[in-house]
Amino acid sequence: MNERQPLRQWAIGVALCLSAGVVGSAVAETETSAPLREALEAQVTESDQHLPVERFYAHRDYQPVWTSSASVGALVAGLDDLVQDGIHPDHYAAGSLMAGFERSQAAGASAQVAFELRASRALLQALDDLNRGRLNPRLLSSQWDGERPARGYSMARVVEAVNQMDIAAALDQARPDTPAYRQLKAAYADFQSRASQSSVPYLGRREESLRLGDRHDDVLTLRRRLTHWGEAHLLAANPEAYPHIDANAPDQREFDAPLAAAVKRFQRRHLLQEDGVVGEQTRRALNVPLSSRADQLRVNLERARWMGAQSDAAPSAWVDLAGYRLHYTRPNGEHWQTRVIVGTPRRATPVIHSAITHLTVNPSWTIPPTILREDVLPRVRDDVGYLADENIQVVDFSGNPVAAETVDWERPGNIMLRQVAGSANPLGRVVVRFPNNHMIYLHDTPAQGLFQRHRRALSSGCVRVEGVTHFAQLLLRDTGSSAQLSRLMASRGNDHQVSLPRRVPIALHYLTAWPNAQGEIEFRPDIYGHDAKVDAALSQRRLSG
Secondary structure, X not given: OOOOOOOHHHHHHHHHHHHHOOOOOOOOHHHHHHHHHHXXXXXXXXXXXXXXXXXXXXXXXXXXXXXXXXXXXXXXXXXXXXXXXXXXXXXXXXXXXXHHHHHHHHHOHHHHHHHHHHHHHHHHHHHHHHHHOOOOHHHHOOOEXXXXXXXXXXXXXXXXXXXOOOHHHHHHOOOOOOHHHHHHHHHHHHHHHHHOOOOOOOOOOOOOOEXXXXXXXXXXXXXXXXXXXXXXXXXXXXXXXXXXXXXXXXXXXXXXHHHHHHHHHHHHOOOOOOOOOEOHHHHHHHOOOHHHHHHHHXXXXXXXXXXXXXXXXXXXXXXXXOOOEEEEEOOOOOEEEEEEEEEOHHHOOOEEEEEEEEEEEOOXXXXXXXXXXXXXXXXXXXXXXHHHHOOEEEEEOOOOEOOHHHOOOXXXXXXXXXXXXXXXXXXXXXXXXXXXOOOOXXXXXXXXXXXXOOOOEEEOOOEEEOOHHXXXXXXXXXXXXXXXXXXXXXXXXXXXXXXXXXXXXXXXXXXXXXEOOXXXXXXXXXXXXXXXXXXXXXXXXXXXX
């Protein structure tokens, strides 16, 4: 039979499916495959080239799917459930699919082909959005250095679920299968539910902090706010409501030990000092509406999808920028983590996907243009002796020394400033390097005291790592290097380059809500102001017929 037969045969196939009352029944290939393939060739638009429409139908031998109200209803129900992932079904025009199906049934074969493809595109787009993010992060920010995650689900398994009309199971094939994503999703549902409950009074501004032993009406308000946040058993029952029970209610206005423990848990979840004292920062965090936290969770569900499939391969490392932590997984499955310092809001550390290639031991530091212009040159202009005090050399672009006295520091021209290795060098003793477009790396620092701060957005963009020499030793050991770090550190000279025998994947992620070591969702300050842009983009709904 000629493969390019009229679309009339498509209508025959659809009619056979409907008469059998079975979705995707075994209609003869000669009656359906060729016209559907023809329709795919003719109707898949350029905007759909990123969707695997043809591969989807190839797994079904080019048989139609959406041929009954039951099948379309299952699709609509599956798309509606995406609200639990923070994805609105309006993006796929889910609300108009059933009406579109009914219109196509009355309009003939050509309309039925068009609806079939429209419905499949909606499903495939939802799979892609759920698997690797509805938004393209590279279009949202120049602070994203890496490829968008590749499609990471099995089309064969998706089609197997679709054949059973289990659209929820099909979507599960694409949903990130990580404990962190599941925790974020559960928290999103919880915060949405509690945000819709009755309002709770805000804790007012105070001249003095609330602390253990205080007795005040504000303590009762504090109990109510924490209960609203999910801390149970902080509010005792009123004994007057149960006159037949002989019980004395504790004074709800007293700041007791259980309340202080609840405050510490709250502070831990918000990167605040865990002292059990309700000062201004804790008060402000307590007063954040739960609806705002639900929005924050929705934004970070999207970021979790941008992370892509989490490989079990080790060794591997990732930096939690907003959580100020470096996480490293060794080949034996051991997990090591440490505190980090990241860029300030003015010099934000970007999101990067790369791989560690080498270390620099006893590094010199070529001062970057921004730091040179904004920080160093003003000091040199005040006193050229600053260079000698800080052990900074002046060199030309070929590395040749230049006398500092010969430079016009108002217009220094083609020179560079390089600080040699030593105790004052901002890079410390070790640098961990990986290719990226922003000249970002991990490094040591002489300012070890800064790691004691709870919020550590303090650097000029690169990531300072507490215990970086131990991390470097782990990298050398886990990649099979014979290099002796201690010997290199004790040697003379600058910039000893040590290549790793194999590359170690590393990612820098920006997550303002994420599970902590205790399994609680931790809410972090949006230090770089990225949340609003992601939230606004997620809130845009595509409504089409």
